[in-house]
Structures are given as C-alpha cells and as structure tokens.
Amino acid sequence: MNSGFRPGIVDLAHAFGHTLVLSDDGEGYVIPGKFSGKDDDLTTYVYEGPMLGLACTADLVNEARTDAEGKVLDGKFQNSIKRFYCVVPGCEEKHSLDLIGKRK
Numbered sequence: 001m002n003s004g005f006r007p008g009i010v011d012l013a014h015a016f017g018h019t020l021v022l023s024d025d026g027e028g029y030v031i032p033g034k035f036s037g038k039d040d041d042l043t044t045y046v047y048e049g050p051m052l053g054l055a056c057t058a059d060l061v062n063e064a065r066t067d068a069e070g071k072v073l074d075g076k077f078q079n080s081i082k083r084f085y086c087v088v089p090g091c092e093e094k095h096s097l098d099l100i101g102k103r104k
Contacts, residue, residue: 017087
C-alpha cells in the first residue's frame, strides 16, 4: 500500500471484517493495528494487528506498470486491486467498485 491506496483503506478493512474510526485530526482513518519499520526505508515496514493472517475476497486486474502520468514504464505487468468485497454485517458504507479508477 502507498498514498495512492488511500481511497481503498475503508474497503480493505471492511473486506477483513473490521471497521475503522476517524483519526484524531479527522483527515483520515485509523487502521486496526500498526505499521512498524524505519521511516527512511519503507521496505522495512511490517504490519502488526488483527488483520494479520486473515484472507479476504477481492477482484484483481493484471495491468501494465505506469508512472504517475500514466505512461507505461517497462512493459511489465502487475496485479492491482480493483475491488474488495465487504463482510461487515449490516454495513451501509458505499464501497468502491473500481479502486483502480480512483487512484489515477
């Protein structure tokens, strides 16, 4: 996940059966658990929390790798999450049907 995934955070948590609460500043949501690692090396980040080891259902799309402007980078492909399926009982949240379209 990165900052481009922000529109899918609620959908991600709901796919694992967890709800989120607003952050103290009201600007985003608090994910259950925490990420730890070196601030200057995001490859060291590790998630610790209640969603660890759980599985969810999602639609994946195999698409060409692109830069921020949408230009194809190297002809290689990557899996991207298009949609998560919510499993929160009685959920009335409007979940995205196309997270790929939201990040571009």
